[in-house]
Amino acid sequence: GAGVSQSPSNKVTEKGKDVELRCDPISGHTALYWYRQSLGQGLEFLIYFQGNSAPDKSGLPSDRFSAERTGGSVSTLTIQRTQQEDSAVYLCASSLEGLAGQETQYFGPGTRLLVL
């Protein structure tokens, strides 16, 4: 596709329910990132996938959060037993991966999650 796409664009759920957020990166991009942005805050790194390497999960806030990337393309972020503090915009980004280090991360429009 032309850019990073995410679905759903908005999600309202009840506390305790599980949610799945989907990200389709730009075709050919080998790196994929998930961030979380709470109201008025900067981006909080969650997880980073690069090719077949083990993902960097160091930003996941608890074991209720997990993410997968299938076939080196689409990624799903799953939040189990959602809590009200999980309410935020979840942003996905993708990039080429090279040696220069300046590869631009292209962001999707985000999924706005509201946990009631």
Place this chain on the structure above:
Amino acid sequence: GQNIDQPTEMTATEGAIVQINCTYQTSGFNGLFWYQQHAGEAPTFLSYNVLDGLEEKGRFSSFLSRSKGYSYLLLKELQMKDSASYLCAVRDRTDSWGKLQFGAGTQVVVTP
């Protein structure tokens, strides 16, 4: 980890210049990025600095001093459409290649 500090908000007049400062602390600096984010939209890339000095891109310039742990983003000839949040992000050598730490962002308000 990193501590990234930038002002919360700045106001400037259309046509003027605004400088957004960002200070950071890292275990091993490995690159600094600036992103622009309009309200309700995704961040978009503005600039990247890894060596000391000034990088110029049209109306926007970004400066880096690694010894001082300091960067600034300079916006010249401000336009109303420049009203947005500007995010400073740093890569630390001790982290994975893809992990960026973002500051909270600086909200720039451009007035007529």
